[in-house]
Amino acid sequence: MPLRLQLAAPAALLAALCSFAALAGDYDRGDDNYSDRHDDKGSRSTAQLGDRPFFLIDGLDDSRLKDKLQSCKAGPFYKSNFSIAHRGAPLQFPEHTKESYEAGARQGAGVVECDVTFTKDGELVCRHDECDLHTTTNIVDTELNASCTTPWAPGVTPKCCASDLTLAQFKTLKGKMDASNPSATTSKGYLGGTASFRTDLYNSRGTLLTLKESIALNKKLGVKHTPELKAGNPARLQTVFGGQEGYAQKMIDTFKAAGVNPKDVYPQSFNVADVLYWIKNEPRFGQQAVYLDDVDPSSPSFPRLTVEELKQLKKQGVKIIAPPIGVLLAVNSNDEIVPSQYALDIKSFGFDIITWSFERADLRNGGVGAGFYYAFDPTGRALKKDSDMYKALDVLAKKVGVIGIFSDWPATVTYYANCMGLK
Numbered sequence: 416m417p418l419r420l421q422l423a424a425p426a427a428l429l430a431a432l433c434s435f436a437a438l439a440g441d442y443d444r445g446d447d448n449y450s451d452r453h454d455d456k457g458s459r460s461t462a463q464l465g466d467r468p469f470f471l472i473d474g475l476d477d478s479r480l481k482d483k484l485q486s487c488k489a490g491p492f493y494k495s496n497f498s499i500a501h502r503g504a505p506l507q508f509p510e511h512t513k514e515s516y517e518a519g520a521r522q523g524a525g526v527v528e529c530d531v532t533f534t535k536d537g538e539l540v541c542r543h544d545e546c547d548l549h550t551t552t553n554i555v556d557t558e559l560n561a562s563c564t565t566p567w568a569p570g571v572t573p574k575c576c577a578s579d580l581t582l583a584q585f586k587t588l589k590g591k592m593d594a595s596n597p598s599a600t601t602s603k604g605y606l607g608g609t610a611s612f613r614t615d616l617y618n619s620r621g622t623l624l625t626l627k628e629s630i631a632l633n634k635k636l637g638v639k640h641t642p643e644l645k646a647g648n649p650a651r652l653q654t655v656f657g658g659q660e661g662y663a664q665k666m667i668d669t670f671k672a673a674g675v676n677p678k679d680v681y682p683q684s685f686n687v688a689d690v691l692y693w694i695k696n697e698p699r700f701g702q703q704a705v706y707l708d709d710v711d712p713s714s715p716s717f718p719r720l721t722v723e724e725l726k727q728l729k730k731q732g733v734k735i736i737a738p739p740i741g742v743l744l745a746v747n748s749n750d751e752i753v754p755s756q757y758a759l760d761i762k763s764f765g766f767d768i769i770t771w772s773f774e775r776a777d778l779r780n781g782g783v784g785a786g787f788y789y790a791f792d793p794t795g796r797a798l799k800k801d802s803d804m805y806k807a808l809d810v811l812a813k814k815v816g817v818i819g820i821f822s823d824w825p826a827t828v829t830y831y832a833n834c835m836g837l838k
Contacts, residue, residue, distance in 0.1 A: 462523030468830035474802030487834035496525035501821035509590035509621035523829030546576035590621025773822035
């Protein structure tokens with residue numbers, strides 16, 4: 416121990432240590448009001464980023480971006496609304512589970528997503544799709560397999576929907592990584608198939624949640640909410656909610672019943688009718704309604720919005736548009752990542768932009784074979800390795816000007832947001 420510390424006045428040193436311990440104890444208690452006191456005033460709630468951001472940054476080629484990011488290695492790291500937890504942290508945790516949401520918040524996501532669908536008895540639950548239980552839960556290896564629209568059997572492609580089950584039945588299931596092995600001859604074998612860049616390490620516990628439970632959890636974690644109203648079987652929606660508008664209204668009513676401030680909610684949908692419904696009928700929530708743009712350059716069925724369509728959306732009150740990463744970026748003749756023309760067109764109308772989804776593609780070989788999210792660089796001219804995802808993130812933040820990015824591993828985005836001073 417240095418001599419100057421040995422000679423410190425014992426009483427003063429003890430007082431300082433006690434003061435620090437009291438402060439740490441206040442945070443560790445999980446004080447539900449902590450984030451409410453700090454949330455919109457530059458929250459400094461501690462984030463735990465783990466090794467991945469450091470690994471990726473160390474792998475960047477020498478550049479000003481690498482120097483800047485490395486200068487932030489000592490932190491501090493804290494929650495940022497720029498970092499949005501896409502289904503929680505499903506790069507490693509089963510999506511839309513308590514454990515995945517907690518991991519996303521722990522990694523500094525300021526906003527956590529619950530994709531909203533419904534059970535047979537009209538309860539709203541968190542699943543990416545009405546009918547994805549056969550790949551995201553253990554249902555085919557339980558007695559509830561028989562309740563599926565199409566039960567699993569060897570050689571049969573199953574279809575298991577939340578709307579096939581009551582809430583009580585739904586809650587008996589366990590979440591798993593979104594994957595399947597169609598050639599499996601046993602139900603347990605069918606539950607496999609996890610992609611090599613993900614893991615089954617955390618499949619031992621995957622607690623499914625209702626929308627109400629996710630709201631309560633988000634409040635406890637001190638994060639905001641971005642519920643996505645998922646498409647549903649029209650006949651079932653009619654039976655359960657009286658139609659699409661009743662479904663859209665129930666989602667908002669759930670937040671109102673929970674006493675959530677509309678400023679803390681970003682309701683979203685790929686169905687523009689849902690977004691326009693919220694703008695008209697629930698304007699306090701509609702102010703932050705997000706129109707999810709499903710443009711896919713590889714499919715003529717999902718074209719980009721025309722300039723005229725963008726103009727009409729602006730006139731109808733839409734303020735936030737969320738296209739995928741792959742359509743907001745391009746690679747120029749110098750093999751540099753730049754904003755796409757589509758990004759420039761959206762910005763020209765004054766829309767705020769959110770994009771999706773970071774860490775959802777295998778970039779270990781760069782852009783080559785990375786698929787949908789990095790379709791702007793299919794031959795790897797700019798994206799040569801996984802670390803180069805930070806080059807794309809930098810352009811999205813600084814040149815496209817997005818206000819938030821969904822990520823399957825929020826820590827990577829949180830690190831960048833903290834280093835660049837993004838709230």
